[in-house]
Amino acid sequence: MGQTLFDKIWDAHVVSSAEGFPDILYIDTHFIHEVTSPQAFDGLRKRGLPVFRPQQTVATADHNVPTWDQHLPIKEELSRYQVDMLTKNCKEFGIELYGLGHPYQGIVHVIGPELGITRPGGTYVCGDSHTSTHGAFGAIAFGIGTSQVEQVLATQCLLQSRPKRMKIEVNGKLQNGVGPKDIILYIIAQISAAGGTGYAVEYAGDTIRSLSMEGRMTICNMSIEMGARCGLIAPDETTINYVKGREFAPKGEEWDKAVAYWQTLYSDEDAEFDSVLTFRAEDIEPMITYGTNPGMGIGVTQHVPETASFDVKEQVSYKKALDYMGLHDDETLLGKPIDYVFIGSCTNSRIEDLRQVAEFVKGKHKADNVTVWVVPGSKQVQEQAIREGLDKIFDAAGFPLREPGCSACLGMNEDKIPAGKYCVSTSNRNFEGRQGPNSRTFLASPLTAAASAITGKVTDIREFLKEEELV
Amino acid sequence: MSTKIFKHIQTPVVPLAIENIDTDQIIPARFLKATTRDGFGNNLFRDWRFDENDHPKPDFVLNNPTYSGKVLVAGKNFGCGSSREHAAWAIADYGFDAVVSSFFADIFKGNALNNGLLPVQVSDDFLQKIFDAVAADHTAEVEIDLENQFIKISATGEQESFEVNPYKKACMINGYDDIDYILSQKNKIEEFEEVR
Ligand code: SF4
Numbered sequence: 187m188g189q190t191l192f193d194k195i196w197d198a199h200v201v202s203s204a205e206g207f208p209d210i211l212y213i214d215t216h217f218i219h220e221v222t223s224p225q226a227f228d229g230l231r232k233r234g235l236p237v238f239r240p241q242q243t244v245a246t247a248d249h250n251v252p253t254w255d256q257h258l259p260i261k262e263e264l265s266r267y268q269v270d271m272l273t274k275n276c277k278e279f280g281i282e283l284y285g286l287g288h289p290y291q292g293i294v295h296v297i298g299p300e301l302g303i304t305r306p307g308g309t310y311v312c313g314d315s316h317t318s319t320h321g322a323f324g325a326i327a328f329g330i331g332t333s334q335v336e337q338v339l340a341t342q343c344l345l346q347s348r349p350k351r352m353k354i355e356v357n358g359k360l361q362n363g364v365g366p367k368d369i370i371l372y373i374i375a376q377i378s379a380a381g382g383t384g385y386a387v388e389y390a391g392d393t394i395r396s397l398s399m400e401g402r403m404t405i406c407n408m409s410i411e412m413g414a415r416c417g418l419i420a421p422d423e424t425t426i427n428y429v430k431g432r433e434f435a436p437k438g439e440e441w442d443k444a445v446a447y448w449q450t451l452y453s454d455e456d457a458e459f460d461s462v463l464t465f466r467a468e469d470i471e472p473m474i475t476y477g478t479n480p481g482m483g484i485g486v487t488q489h490v491p492e493t494a495s496f497d498v499k500e501q502v503s504y505k506k507a508l509d510y511m512g513l514h515d516d517e518t519l520l521g522k523p524i525d526y527v528f529i530g531s532c533t534n535s536r537i538e539d540l541r542q543v544a545e546f547v548k549g550k551h552k553a554d555n556v557t558v559w560v561v562p563g564s565k566q567v568q569e570q571a572i573r574e575g576l577d578k579i580f581d582a583a584g585f586p587l588r589e590p591g592c593s594a595c596l597g598m599n600e601d602k603i604p605a606g607k608y609c610v611s612t613s614n615r616n617f618e619g620r621q622g623p624n625s626r627t628f629l630a631s632p633l634t635a636a637a638s639a640i641t642g643k644v645t646d647i648r649e650f651l652k653e654e655e656l657v
Numbered sequence: 658m659s660t661k662i663f664k665h666i667q668t669p670v671v672p673l674a675i676e677n678i679d680t681d682q683i684i685p686a687r688f689l690k691a692t693t694r695d696g697f698g699n700n701l702f703r704d705w706r707f708d709e710n711d712h713p714k715p716d717f718v719l720n721n722p723t724y725s726g727k728v729l730v731a732g733k734n735f736g737c738g739s740s741r742e743h744a745a746w747a748i749a750d751y752g753f754d755a756v757v758s759s760f761f762a763d764i765f766k767g768n769a770l771n772n773g774l775l776p777v778q779v780s781d782d783f784l785q786k787i788f789d790a791v792a793a794d795h796t797a798e799v800e801i802d803l804e805n806q807f808i809k810i811s812a813t814g815e816q817e818s819f820e821v822n823p824y825k826k827a828c829m830i831n832g833y834d835d836i837d838y839i840l841s842q843k844n845k846i847e848e849f850e851e852v853r
Pocket of ligand 1: 248249293294295314316531532533591592593595596613614
């Protein structure tokens with residue numbers, strides 16, 4: 187019987203496997219950041235252990251950092267302390283740090299791919315659940331807790347039981363204005379925020395194949411929002427062309443050898459999956475979430491579900507979510523006034539996202555009632571945007587381009603959405619208080635977010651695009 | 658190094674019948690700035706427990722003196738969202754030894770097991786039975802036996818068995834530690850690095 191892509195990569199990384207025990211899985215690269223690593227380094231100190239493979243560990247500061255005036259010392263004391271701690275730990279244990287001010291600094295899931303560290307066939311972990319992003323290259327990548335960060339620092343290995351495999355196919359042609367973010371929000375709305383729990387999900391089908399690497403990363407990034415262990419997409423020409431020539435990508439003979447191997451990385455025709463789901467691209471509208479988990483999403487023209495449509499047991503939680511969001515049964519979000527727009531996060535802060543938004547907002551201006559933040563995923567994305575003149579377009583539109591970091595995705599720095607305010611956000615989580623205490627998040631694509639910033643209310647991007655075609 | 662040991666407990670429970678409780682609710686991001694593992698219990702369920710002036714919200718279960726106990730019982734898909742182990746630390750630091758739900762998110766489950774906090778996954782029906790038992794009598798106790806893998810409602814004697822990875826079970830009962838286990842096979846790791 188054939189093998190799935192996931193099993194091929196997993197098997198190539200098993201150091202040892204024993205009945206009744208999880209496998210010992212070898213990790214190619216371990217990404218670390220300031221928030222989930224300090225306790226792990228402390229653990230190493232207590233055990234008197236070094237970092238086992240410091241050259242396979244890459245650090246950056248992203249979660250806590252300000253996105254304005256990054257050249258100045260961090261104002262917030264605890265954040266500054268945490269970032270300083272990372273610097274100190276990296277120095278002590280011999281780890282390369284792309285800290286503030288470094289040309290490679292940025293959100294950990296943006297810098298790995300753009301530096302050519304993330305490659306097909308590899309295994310990647312990080313103390314951050316959106317590590318699933320790296321799976322877009324045809325790799326196994328998942329988020330881990332701090333005890334496991336310590337484990338990987340100490341051994342370059344992780345104890346893991348093999349998850350089940352799911353295949354999600356999307357076929358067909360997307361409507362104009364519908365993109366990767368809409369695809370993944372649609373899938374999660376269909377299968378719920380727990381629908382992928384226990385699975386490694388391979389995305390396939392001609393719609394997925396047609397996406398750029400950026401788009402594929404957006405999809406894999408949100409695998410965790412359906413509970414999946416990880417998401418992955420078989421590498422192809424698009425993948426290989428993306429990796430080629432990047433800073434840490436293999437060169438010369440090494441490159442040829444690597445590509446030859448990567449070309450063997452696909453699920454065999456007769457590979458068996460524990461679950462297979464199929465969706466039609468034509469069915470997908472621009473998506474928006476209305477609730478407090480990413481599974482609570484609808485097409486932008488649809489109505490918020492009625493409480494009575496849920497099982498009695500689920501109604502309490504459902505009502506709580508609607509109350510939090512200040513919404514009611516059967517409400518339509520279309521036309522609802524908003525206060526903030528956040529374009530950023532490891533889901534949608536890559537150069538392609540910024541280009542798409544810039545192209546759309548060129549010659550337009552944001553509505554007066556809306557504050558817009560555009561936060562690039564990395565220093566490199568920021569510089570590229572400036573080189574291409576996108577910052578000027580953004581400025582003219584009232585969309586200031588800030589400096590890289592996680593920012594309002596989780597509101598650990600000062601970029602917080604105030605209590606009670608509505609934010610259309612390109613990030614990945616709409617949990618209560620995620621963007622700031624009592625903030626209210628509508629997750630959407632960069633285009634929907636940009637269009638909503640222009641009108642000041644939740645907007646169907648397709649209407650805009652139709653009008654633009656007419657002129 | 659050894660970790661916290663868990664074998665058997667019998668205790669009243671704290672009921673929280675909400676589904677999809679994510680780790681941002683368990684411990685909001687702004688409290689993740691600490692660099693040690695201690696003290697997170699003070700901020701467990703921070704925004705459900707306290708208002709914006711840091712006053713306890715009387716209707717939240719942790720502020721209700723009627724309920725106490727070492728087991729948190731919660732709705733399905735508990736611990737979804739972020740991989741922050743701080744969520745498991747906060748629950749354990751607050752004084753819970755186990756969490757019972759009808760479904761757990763993967764990463765949370767692993768993090769809990771790595772911290773001597775036992776995630777007990779029961780059927781939807783059994784979960785409802787526990788909620789019913791506590792509604793009838795707020796001092797209702799449950800018994801959790803890890804060795805024999807069952808959970809029992811003491812008052813009614815109803816019980817259900819639960820799954821746990823055999824390796825993780827041995828770790829919790831004996832206080833074994835993953836890093837010690839992997840390092841005992843260091844030669845295999847080095848061999849792997851050479852031949853790959
Ligand atoms: S951008 Fe948001 S989701 Fe991504 S790594 Fe940062 S905090 Fe996590």
